[in-house]
Amino acid sequence: MHGIARLLADEYEPYFSQLYYDGWMRRFYEWLIRNELLKTTIVQGHIKEKADKYLAQHQLQNDFENRVFGHDYDLVVCCSDIIVPWNLLKKTKSVFVQEGMTDPLNLWARLVKKFTNFPILTISTALNGMNNICDVYCVASPGYAEHFRMIGVAPDKLVVTGIPNFDNIEKLRQNSFPHHGYVLVATTDMRETFRPDNRKKFIKHAVRIAAGRPLFFKFHPNENMARATAEVKKYAPPGTRIFTSGNTEEMIANCVELITQYSTVAYVGLALGIPVHSYFDVADLKRKLPIQNGGASTQRIADICRQYGRFPGTGSDFLRQYQAATAPAQLVATANG
CATH class of the missing domain: 3.40.50.2000 (Glycogen Phosphorylase B;)
Structure with a gap:
């Protein structure tokens, strides 16, 4: 995320936050946090402390839970559509960036998908994409595009960019x-x-x-x-x-x-x-397997963020006309193309 933000610094003023939940179960989430029941997850404990330390070391603005500065934003870039800032995503353009492998689609995940609308109940990344809440989904490979489509992401929101850290x-x-x-x-x-x-x-x-x-x-x-x-x-x-x-x-x-x-x-x-x-x-x-593009994924994702931020329509409309400014066209393809 920091790498993407650096490439957009000439046009955007970046702020960061560790993952947090801000949906209809917010009070239950706060109860879990207060009782330190999520200390071994990404939202609490030493993982969050590590993220906060990184932001401080690099002098990055930390608007945790959008409750420090409380800004209205022009664009949200996130790596989860399970634990999400619903309050922001409902009114802000958004780009999802796959951050790594998703957890296995085990029996519990399949039951959650079939009988509920709440992928957070898996307590994993198995159903990342099921909420289909982001406007554009940048994913690792054509194989992952098919996976996210099966989970619930609209096919016309998907674009294969590769993912930073696994592209070179x-x-x-x-x-x-x-x-x-x-x-x-x-x-x-x-x-x-x-x-x-x-x-x-x-x-x-x-x-x-x-x-x-x-x-x-x-x-x-x-x-x-x-x-x-x-x-x-x-x-x-x-x-x-x-x-x-x-x-x-x-x-x-x-x-x-x-x-x-x-x-x-x-x-x-x-x-x-x-x-x-x-x-x-x-x-x-x-x-x-994530596509290998010599480390160009960060630049490709930043290009999508920049162009979509200027685009007046939806994410799907944007991808239908998108042409990469900085990457070979053959390595940027929608899931159904």
Whole structure:
């Protein structure tokens, strides 16, 4: 988001906010916050603290929940249409930017989709797009465009741009991580986000795949590090390396095989041609693999924001006539084109 804002700074004065909910269940949401029941999610706890620290370090304006400055805005750029500032989106142009892999469409998510209008009940990103509230949806690949269309986004709102951080994976081959030739396990914060995780079984599964090769574990930053570390020490062989911080993508670039649970970093391994294990269907991951465009996604998304901000009609009308000013036309396509 910061990268997109930088490219628009000549025309827009950017303000930022961590994700927050401002819909009809606002009082219930406030009760959850007051009782610290969302401390392991993106809206509260150390993840929000990390975001606030980033804004302060880069001297960015933090209009948290639109309650600090209370501005009316010309454009909202967001990465969720589940946890959204409904009060702003009802009156403001909006562009959705896919930020990574969506959570699995499990049985609970399918039930929520079939019987309710409230994707927030999944407590995950599985139904991101179901609200269809944003005007334009910038997504990672043609495969993801089809996914979002199936979830509920109107096809004429979708545009394939690639997504920042996952659009130039080849560059990761040049990195400063000092180790090579190991099997890497990248875990997921399933327990912290209220999902079951048989970590003992997963660790033993990774040990079998490694088959005596060096084994490295890199934990998700939202995990309970003490618990996760103790489990690896108990169930993995002596000499297994544990990393609670560091650049996961660079670690993947230097590994010989990657084992994941539900993690966007599986795409890094796939793009680099590394064997990948995932709780997701790997064939489906390959179909949804973000397009590689040499790191041009941020510029493409900023171009869409700039042109749509000037456009007098709807998002759908805008995309029907949109022509990229800064990107090759063949890499920008609507989901049904």
